[in-house]
Structures are given as C-alpha cells and as structure tokens.
Amino acid sequence: MLLWVAVIVVIVGALFIYFNAFHGRESAFQIAQRVTQDIVVRSVPVVAQELYDKQRKPVIEIPWLDNNEVQQCYIVNDAAIAKEIFESGSNFSTRFGDNEGLRRLGMHSHGVIWNTDYSSWHGTRKCFQKSLSADCLNSAIGVAAKATISKFYELDNLVEAKKNVDLLQILRSITLEITLDLFLGIPVGTLEFSKQLEIVDRICKYFEAWSYYLLRPPTMYDESQTKIHDKSVENLRASVTELNTLAQKSSDNFAQFIDSKNLEDHDQCILEMLLAGTDTSSVSMFYFFYAIADEQESKAREWIDSELKSVDALIKISDGKLSKPVLDKLSVITAGLKESMRVKPVGPVALRKARATVKLQNGIVLKEGNNVIINLASIHAAQSKFSPPHQFRIENYLNDELELIDTPYFQPFGTGQKGCVGQFLAMIEMKSICYHLLSRYEFRVPEGSPTLLTMETFWDVANQPKDDLPLVITRKNP
Numbered sequence: 001m002l003l004w005v006a007v008i009v010v011i012v013g014a015l016f017i018y019f020n021a022f023h024g025r026e027s028a029f030q031i032a033q034r035v036t037q038d039i040v041v042r043s044v045p046v047v048a049q050e051l052y053d054k055q056r057k058p059v060i061e062i063p064w065l066d067n068n069e070v071q072q073c074y075i076v077n078d079a080a081i082a083k084e085i086f087e088s089g090s091n092f093s094t095r096f097g098d099n100e101g102l103r104r105l106g107m108h109s110h111g112v113i114w115n116t117d118y119s120s121w122h123g124t125r126k127c128f129q130k131s132l133s134a135d136c137l138n139s140a141i142g143v144a145a146k147a148t149i150s151k152f153y154e155l156d157n158l159v160e161a162k163k164n165v166d167l168l169q170i171l172r173s174i175t176l177e178i179t180l181d182l183f184l185g186i187p188v189g190t191l192e193f194s195k196q197l198e199i200v201d202r203i204c205k206y207f208e209a210w211s212y213y214l215l216r217p218p219t220m221y222d223e224s225q226t227k228i229h230d231k232s233v234e235n236l237r238a239s240v241t242e243l244n245t246l247a248q249k250s251s252d253n254f255a256q257f258i259d260s261k262n263l264e265d266h267d268q269c270i271l272e273m274l275l276a277g278t279d280t281s282s283v284s285m286f287y288f289f290y291a292i293a294d295e296q297e298s299k300a301r302e303w304i305d306s307e308l309k310s311v312d313a314l315i316k317i318s319d320g321k322l323s324k325p326v327l328d329k330l331s332v333i334t335a336g337l338k339e340s341m342r343v344k345p346v347g348p349v350a351l352r353k354a355r356a357t358v359k360l361q362n363g364i365v366l367k368e369g370n371n372v373i374i375n376l377a378s379i380h381a382a383q384s385k386f387s388p389p390h391q392f393r394i395e396n397y398l399n400d401e402l403e404l405i406d407t408p409y410f411q412p413f414g415t416g417q418k419g420c421v422g423q424f425l426a427m428i429e430m431k432s433i434c435y436h437l438l439s440r441y442e443f444r445v446p447e448g449s450p451t452l453l454t455m456e457t458f459w460d461v462a463n464q465p466k467d468d469l470p471l472v473i474t475r476k477n478p
C-alpha cells in the first residue's frame with residue numbers, strides 16, 4: 001500500500017514538473033525567486049524606478065522571496081500613500097531582510113536599524129534618541145566647526161600642490177570625527193588622519209557587505225564574495241572594539257547610555273551609530289558641493305557668496321561664533337542641501353514590513369508580513385513643482401528674496417516611528433561644515449567629468465557615487 005502511495009506521489013510530481021516545463025509556466029515560488037534575484041543583482045532603487053517608469057502606478061505589487069517564503073511586496077510611488085504608511089504608528093516599524101544575512105552583519109535582533117524584534121528595537125531606539133538631546137545638537141555646531149577646520153591643513157596642502165581633492169573622503173572623515181566626539185566622547189583631533197581614513201574605509205566596506213547580505217537568499221551566496229564581506233564586518237567590529245577603549249563616558253552621551261543599559265548588542269549599537277551618522281550626511285553634502293562646483297551653477301555660487309558675507313557680518317557683531325540663529329540664516333545653503341537630497345537622495349527607498357493588516361485609504365489592504373518599498377526617489381521627482389524633475393535647481397526651495405519656502409512632500413529622512421533619528425543633527429552639522437568649507441575654498445568639477453545628473457551611483461544601502469570624482473580646489477581670497 002505504502003509503495004503504491006509513493007509511486008503515485010512520484011508520478012504526480014513528475015507530471016507537475018513536466019507540465020510546468022512543457023508550458024513554460026513558473027510556480028509562484030519560482031516567480032518570486034526570479035524577481036528577488038533580479039532585484040538583488042540590480043538593486044532595489046534601480047528596479048523600483050524602472051517599474052515605476054514603465055507602469056506609472058501609485059502602488060506596484062511584486063512577489064518577493066522572503067526567507068524562503070513567497071511574500072507580496074508593494075512599491076509605493078505616491079506621496080499620500082507614503083505618508084499614510086510612515087504615520088501609521090507601529091504598523092510599519094520594522095523592515096524586511098534575510099535573516100541569515102542579518103545574522104552575518106550582526107543586525108539580526110540586534111542594534112536599531114534592521115532589528116526586526118520590535119521590543120528590543122524599541123528600547124535601543126530610545127537610547128539613540130536620548131543621546132540626540134538639545135544639548136547634543138547645540139554642541140554639534142562647534143564640534144562640526146572644529147572637525148572641519150582640522151581638515152584645512154590637508155586641504156591647503158592640496159591647494160598648494162595644485163592637486164584635486166577627493167572631497168567625499170574628506171567629508172567622511174569630518175562626519176566620523178563629529179560622531180566620535182558627540183557620541184563616544186572621543187574629542188576631534190584624537191585620531192590621526194590616516195586612522196580616520198582607515199575607519200572610513202572600513203565603514204564603506206561594511207556598507208558593501210550590508211548591501212550584499214541584506215536581501216540575498218543564502219542560495220545566492222558566492223563563497224569568495226562571502227569571505228570578503230565577512231572579513232569587512234569583522235574589520236569594522238575590530239575598529240569598534242578599539243574605539244571603545246578610547247570612549248569617554250559622560251552623563252549624557254551615547255556611550256554612557258548604552259553602557260548603563262547593559263545591552264548585549266552594545267558594540268553593534270556603536271557600529272550602527274558609525275554607519276548611520278557618517279556616510280549619509282557626507283554623501284548628501286558631496287552631491288551639493290558637486291552640483292555647485294559645476295560651471296553652470298555660477299548663479300547659485302553668487303547667491304552663496306553673498307549669503308556668507310551677510311552671515312559673517314552677523315557673526316562679527318555677535319560673539320564671533322557660529323550659532324543656531326546664524327545657521328538658520330543660511331537659506332541658500334539649506335536650499336542646496338535639500339535640493340541635493342531631493343535629486344539624489346542617499347536613501348532613495350525606505351524598506352518596511354507590515355506588522356499588522358492595514359487597509360489604506362485608497363482601498364489597498366496590506367497584510368501582516370507584507371513588504372513595502374517606499375520609493376522616495378520617485379516621489380521626490382514626480383511632483384509637478386519640480387521641473388525638469390531630475391535637475392538640480394537650488395531655486396526649487398527659495399523664493400525671489402532667496403528665503404526658504406515650503407515644498408511639496410519631501411521626506412529624505414523618512415518619518416514616523418522608524419524615521420531617521422539623526423535628521424536634526426544632520427542638518428545642523430551639514431550647514432556648519434558647508435559654511436566653513438565654502439567660506440574658505442572654491443570647488444570646480446574638472447573638465448570631462450560627469451554632471452550631478454549624469455553621475456553614476458550605486459546602492460550600498462546608501463546611494464553613493466560609483467567612481468571617485470575628485471574636484472579642483474582653490475583658496476578663496478588667499
């Protein structure tokens with residue numbers, strides 16, 4: 001009897017495979033596998049944008065292979081729907097990712113960024129938020145100034161030698177120093193420049209590992225690649241251990257908060273502060289500098305120069321230092337930073353998982369476990385105010401008096417319970433860094449280089465330039 005059952009199962013199975021092969025029909029699993037594979041190879045933002053360009057639909061549904069199970073995934077291209085999801089309390093406050101990959105990155109049920117264990121994430125996020133207090137934001141202006149001025153020596157040497165500058169690396173080392181100072185109590189100037197660059201390089205390599213492991217099913221691993229990425233994760237962890245020995249805990253810094261909570265993922269939290277706090281702002285600022293370094297942007301540069309002059313006059317009559325009210329006067333620089341985050345958002349997609357079944361206002365039902373890709377890049381470009389949509393136009397955020405104006409839906413930091421913890425710090429530090437660099441130096445895109453529009457970028461969880469793009473640097477009024 002058992003033998004007959006086995007024979008029937010084999011025959012039915014063989015017929016099923018033959019039927020599917022003969023008719024070229026794929027199972028739901030195979031379709032999800034194929035789609036996931038395509039996205040893993042070509043990246044989420046590229047495929048999401050391609051689908052949007054073809055279909056122009058507010059929500060596009062695709063099958064996804066999520067930890068070996070078929071799951072629906074919704075790509076959201078509409079501002080109102082994105083807002084509804086972002087603001088839907090805890091319903092979308094986790095992300096989707098492959099568990100094995102997250103384990104290898106140290107993020108599985110650990111840290112804050114991709115921690116899918118809601119209660120552990122919630123407690124950890126509070127530590128991050130607490131450390132970004134008003135005091136922290138206040139001291140950020142001065143710390144950012146110090147970290148930027150400390151790079152003048154390297155930059156002046158390049159000017160003197162008439163060499164081009166890898167500005168992105170300089171910006172990364174500045175934001176690294178700021179993060180170490182504000183959150184670990186390691187003062188600016190403690191680490192040699194070469195040591196800063198070593199850590200910056202390790203952060204970039206971790207990002208590569210992150211994008212490799214995040215969504216890739218383990219069946220798609222390549223042994224030689226996994227070895228490289230495991231090593232990158234190990235290297236950044238080693239840097240965190242080293243930084244821990246230098247950390248100075250004070251009553252209100254991050255190092256103290258996570259220490260006192262005895263978190264078993266203490267080091268992962270520090271590692272994630274380095275990831276989240278450095279690359280995003282450096283890359284966003286780089287796009288801004290690159291845009292205005294273009295020959296075509298002479299008008300924007302003129303506006304910036306006159307803004308810097310009037311701000312300098314203000315600083316002279318106050319206590320000689322950059323302060324929050326003075327930063328608030330940097331409308332043109334703020335507009336430029338916003339426009340760079342609109343045209344080339346460093347986080348072009350926000351990935352979320354539904355924790356409960358939710359019916360959206362347009363009738364779409366997202367079931368518990370469904371995945372969501374909020375396509376911030378297409379949302380930022382699609383609104384009629386921005387025309388042509390992909391062109392950098394600093395005036396998109398300014399009125400005729402060069403004052404900042406309200407803009408349509410703009411969420412480069414995401415929002416809601418899982419939105420960016422560091423968005424206010426990011427704006428403060430970026431403005432302070434830009435003020436100091438733009439007051440002293442002029443940057444130009446060398447002839448033959450791509451423009452911001454034609455520059456190739458790739459998604460390593462953060463969207464960054466594919467190639468090194470050195471800029472010509474000169475001193476203003478030397």
Ligand code: HEM
Pocket residue numbers: 112113114125128273276277278280281284341346347350351412413414415417418419420421422423425426
């Ligand atoms: C221009 C600079 C920055 C940009 C564009 C940016 C953008 C983003 C985006 C898009 C997200 C995901 C939001 C979502 O899913 O809704 C995010 C998350 C996050 N950001 Fe930022 N960020 C920046 C700077 C910073 C800084 C300076 C810090 C820390 C000091 C920081 C800390 C974080 C953390 C911890 C998360 C994860 C929050 C969570 O998942 O609970 N970010 N950021």
